Amino acid sequence: MGLIVQKFGGSSVANAERVFNVADIVTKTYDKGNDVVVVVSAQGDTTDDLIEKAREINPDASRREMDMLMTAGEQISASLLAMAIEKLGYPVISLLGWQAGFLTSSAYGIARIKQVTPDRIQKELDKKNIVVVTGFQGINRYNDMTTLGRGGSDTSAVAIAAAMHADLCQIYTDVEGVYTADPRKVKGARKLDVISYDEMLELATLGAQVLNNRSVEMAKKYNIELEVLSSLTRAPGTIVKEATKMEKMLISGVAKDDDVARISIIGVPDRPGFAFKLFSKLSAKRVNVDIILQSVGRNGTKDISFTIAKSNLKPTLELVNAFLETSGASGVVYDENISKVSVVGAGMESHPGVAASMFEALFEADINIQMISTSEIKISVLIERSDADKAVAAIHDKFFSPVGD
Amino acid sequence: MGLIVQKFGGSSVANAERVFNVADIVTKTYDKGNDVVVVVSAQGDTTDDLIEKAREINPDASRREMDMLMTAGEQISASLLAMAIEKLGYPVISLLGWQAGFLTSSAYGIARIKQVTPDRIQKELDKKNIVVVTGFQGINRYNDMTTLGRGGSDTSAVAIAAAMHADLCQIYTDVEGVYTADPRKVKGARKLDVISYDEMLELATLGAQVLNNRSVEMAKKYNIELEVLSSLTRAPGTIVKEATKMEKMLISGVAKDDDVARISIIGVPDRPGFAFKLFSKLSAKRVNVDIILQSVGRNGTKDISFTIAKSNLKPTLELVNAFLETSGASGVVYDENISKVSVVGAGMESHPGVAASMFEALFEADINIQMISTSEIKISVLIERSDADKAVAAIHDKFFSPVGD
Numbered sequence: 001m002g003l004i005v006q007k008f009g010g011s012s013v014a015n016a017e018r019v020f021n022v023a024d025i026v027t028k029t030y031d032k033g034n035d036v037v038v039v040v041s042a043q044g045d046t047t048d049d050l051i052e053k054a055r056e057i058n059p060d061a062s063r064r065e066m067d068m069l070m071t072a073g074e075q076i077s078a079s080l081l082a083m084a085i086e087k088l089g090y091p092v093i094s095l096l097g098w099q100a101g102f103l104t105s106s107a108y109g110i111a112r113i114k115q116v117t118p119d120r121i122q123k124e125l126d127k128k129n130i131v132v133v134t135g136f137q138g139i140n141r142y143n144d145m146t147t148l149g150r151g152g153s154d155t156s157a158v159a160i161a162a163a164m165h166a167d168l169c170q171i172y173t174d175v176e177g178v179y180t181a182d183p184r185k186v187k188g189a190r191k192l193d194v195i196s197y198d199e200m201l202e203l204a205t206l207g208a209q210v211l212n213n214r215s216v217e218m219a220k221k222y223n224i225e226l227e228v229l230s231s232l233t234r235a236p237g238t239i240v241k242e243a244t245k246m247e248k249m250l251i252s253g254v255a256k257d258d259d260v261a262r263i264s265i266i267g268v269p270d271r272p273g274f275a276f277k278l279f280s281k282l283s284a285k286r287v288n289v290d291i292i293l294q295s296v297g298r299n300g301t302k303d304i305s306f307t308i309a310k311s312n313l314k315p316t317l318e319l320v321n322a323f324l325e326t327s328g329a330s331g332v333v334y335d336e337n338i339s340k341v342s343v344v345g346a347g348m349e350s351h352p353g354v355a356a357s358m359f360e361a362l363f364e365a366d367i368n369i370q371m372i373s374t375s376e377i378k379i380s381v382l383i384e385r386s387d388a389d390k391a392v393a394a395i396h397d398k399f400f401s402p403v404g405d
Numbered sequence: 406m407g408l409i410v411q412k413f414g415g416s417s418v419a420n421a422e423r424v425f426n427v428a429d430i431v432t433k434t435y436d437k438g439n440d441v442v443v444v445v446s447a448q449g450d451t452t453d454d455l456i457e458k459a460r461e462i463n464p465d466a467s468r469r470e471m472d473m474l475m476t477a478g479e480q481i482s483a484s485l486l487a488m489a490i491e492k493l494g495y496p497v498i499s500l501l502g503w504q505a506g507f508l509t510s511s512a513y514g515i516a517r518i519k520q521v522t523p524d525r526i527q528k529e530l531d532k533k534n535i536v537v538v539t540g541f542q543g544i545n546r547y548n549d550m551t552t553l554g555r556g557g558s559d560t561s562a563v564a565i566a567a568a569m570h571a572d573l574c575q576i577y578t579d580v581e582g583v584y585t586a587d588p589r590k591v592k593g594a595r596k597l598d599v600i601s602y603d604e605m606l607e608l609a610t611l612g613a614q615v616l617n618n619r620s621v622e623m624a625k626k627y628n629i630e631l632e633v634l635s636s637l638t639r640a641p642g643t644i645v646k647e648a649t650k651m652e653k654m655l656i657s658g659v660a661k662d663d664d665v666a667r668i669s670i671i672g673v674p675d676r677p678g679f680a681f682k683l684f685s686k687l688s689a690k691r692v693n694v695d696i697i698l699q700s701v702g703r704n705g706t707k708d709i710s711f712t713i714a715k716s717n718l719k720p721t722l723e724l725v726n727a728f729l730e731t732s733g734a735s736g737v738v739y740d741e742n743i744s745k746v747s748v749v750g751a752g753m754e755s756h757p758g759v760a761a762s763m764f765e766a767l768f769e770a771d772i773n774i775q776m777i778s779t780s781e782i783k784i785s786v787l788i789e790r791s792d793a794d795k796a797v798a799a800i801h802d803k804f805f806s807p808v809g810d
Contacts, residue, residue, distance in 0.1 A: 016462050060492075061488040061492075065488050065499060068480065069480070083463040086466060087463040099549075120548070
């Protein structure tokens with residue numbers, strides 16, 4: 001018994017049947033004597049409908065009005081879920097982001113949570129109500145509606161859990177937890193029982209798509225135990241929490257990210273300042289650069305390569321080309337048919353040889369490595385897109401061999 | 406130049422094309438140097454969709470959650486209209502009921518406006534913004550979303566006009582104004598240039614369906630000049646304002662109401678208290694009784710007849726039958742195939758003979774009158790439903806003869 005925050009995404013409340021499935025999970029948790037706060041996203045089709053309506057009228061609508069429009073989505077799903085819980089005979093109340101005390105920054109569409117003041121939630125819990133809160137939204141200091149951007153509902157849930165010192169924050173999705181690799185692609189991929197915040201962060205940024213990064217960062221900061229699990233199968237999921245020494249796994253997972261493009265600038269004059277100027281220009285345009293590699297200088301010139309999200313390729317190339325005209329570099333090449341494949345594991349800090357095993361697996365599969373990047377708990381390689389699935393399988397087999405488990 | 410409040414109903418913003426039509430009306434008003442506050446209802450199909458979603462999940466959902474759901478409707482239409490106005494290149498901001506300062510009673514689904522504090526609206530007008538406000542909604546003292554019930558958006562518009570001392574409140578609908586009779590049914594029905602609040606009130610309660618009654622009452626109380634006009638033709642409409650002596654028309658219109666059922670209680674013992682007990686029971690069940698007629702007592706008994714909305718017929722009959730068992734009356738009969746036809750005109754106070762002309766028209770058309778009810782500016786008769794359209798045409802011809810205009 002305690003306080004449990006449960007978050008359900010858009011697909012978990014997609015239709016009446018799914019809404020009742022969620023109501024059933026929620027009320028069963030309540031029946032065990034828990035206080036329950038439920039955070040919901042908008043129904044998937046609602047979000048699509050609203051975006052289509054806006055696009056038809058003004059594709060360049062202000063973000064302020066887009067947020068006004070989109071926040072109606074969670075309002076609809078939250079009230080519908082409350083109605084389903086009423087139907088099951090339980091006391092329940094739905095609250096909008098602002099009613100639940102979500103104060104955010106003013107950056108419409110990508111607002112950050114500044115403060116959660118859960119007085120109203122607590123008051124409703126004290127009355128023994130199940131409390132349904134709209135995820136993804138809040139208000140800014142002008143009292144205007146804001147949205148938190150992609151994956152914001154996960155963050156909403158963790159923020160409530162942090163503000164109310166919840167005992168557990170469950171993130172219900174359409175997968176059963178965090179896997180050692182994508183289970184749809186890699187035979188033998190296994191669900192992890194436990195993973196550390198840091199490993200989860202590396203996996204999230206690497207395209208594992210299970211949990212939003214900001215929510216994991218916040219959970220780590222406030223030490224909120226997360227559980228990732230499926231609203232459909234309801235099997236125990238993966239717990240995300242602070243790693244203890246004992247729990248550190250050598251490798252917790254293998255991830256692939258296809259949303260990668262590589263740009264290489266050739267023949268950069270070997271003088272200080274080039275990289276600084278280039279990357280501040282990219283940063284000013286909000287282009288997020290991932291891996292950066294610089295070759296050792298030769299004949300007074302060097303090469304600089306970096307990766308970005310594919311959607312940024314065109315504006316970045318324009319920016320780089322304009323920059324090149326004044327910089328003295330000899331040219332630029334790019335490749336968007338690449339993938340990034342990574343292994344993540346808190347245990348590799350103290351175990352050399354992980355990189356070697358990974359490269360061995362790729363060599364045995366006859367896969368060429370274009371770039372390598374490493375952190376304390378992660379090793380990433382850039383390879384050709386067409387090799388990516390084969391690479392993930394080969395690496396996964398190497399570390400999680402069906403026999404040597 | 407001044408402050409103009411413009412209200413647009415659900416059909417005026419039904420789709421993107423209509424939304425741009427409204428944006429055009431609004432910005433043309435703004436271009437003339439006016440401050441403009443726009444009040445919008447939900448798009449018709451949005452309302453239908455939301456009701457359907459709720460019905461599918463819980464037809465007996467609490468009114469509190471229904472209001473949470475339904476208020477999303479105006480949020481969507483208000484932001485879409487703001488986006489259209491942005492597209493036309495004008496400064497605009499949309500505000501929800503609570504942002505616009507609408508404090509209401511707590512009666513979910515049928516809340517009444519307690520106070521409008523238009524500070525935020527004024528602030529946005531001072532910034533030269535066009536302000537779009539969601540009609541039909543507000544918050545109560547618990548900070549929960551409420552709706553004002555049927556026709557509530559008209560009331561929202563008049564309430565803003567009253568709170569801000571607007572120069573004019575325009576109610577855009579799908580008709581061109583207030584007519585002497587239903588123009589779809591009565592040849593020769595004429596649009597009125599001006600009508601008094603009292604006449605409009607009588608017409609509204611009589612089924613003219615042009616303006617919501619509460620909004621006219623509020624306009625009268627605060628002396629707000631209303632204009633009823635069409636968002637599609639944009640022709641000058643009908644002005645609703647305080648009547649001066651000169652303007653008092655003998656007859657301003659003929660109206661028909663089909664939503665009527667009559668109940669007669671036969672053989673009521675001629676003792677005091679029966680009517681009091683009966684109608685307090687009906688009132689306790691919130692059954693609105695319209696016309697009441699009591700026959701002169703004969704042989705120690707009398708008959709009592711009254712009319713109600715058809716939707717109330719079944720519960721009212723149950724209540725009346727239960728009451729009869731203990732009351733000594735001999736029986737109850739009812740008729741739901743009736744209509745109420747009325748003439749309204751502030752001038753009839755000082756012109757006797759209006760009733761006689763009306764009854765003469767009905768006699769000439771061979772229509773039998775079942776009940777008669779009169780007020781200072783209105784005469785209503787109850788007749789068979791099948792005679793109703795013929796009755797309206799006959800009465801209209803009598804008072805608005807094509808020749809003697």
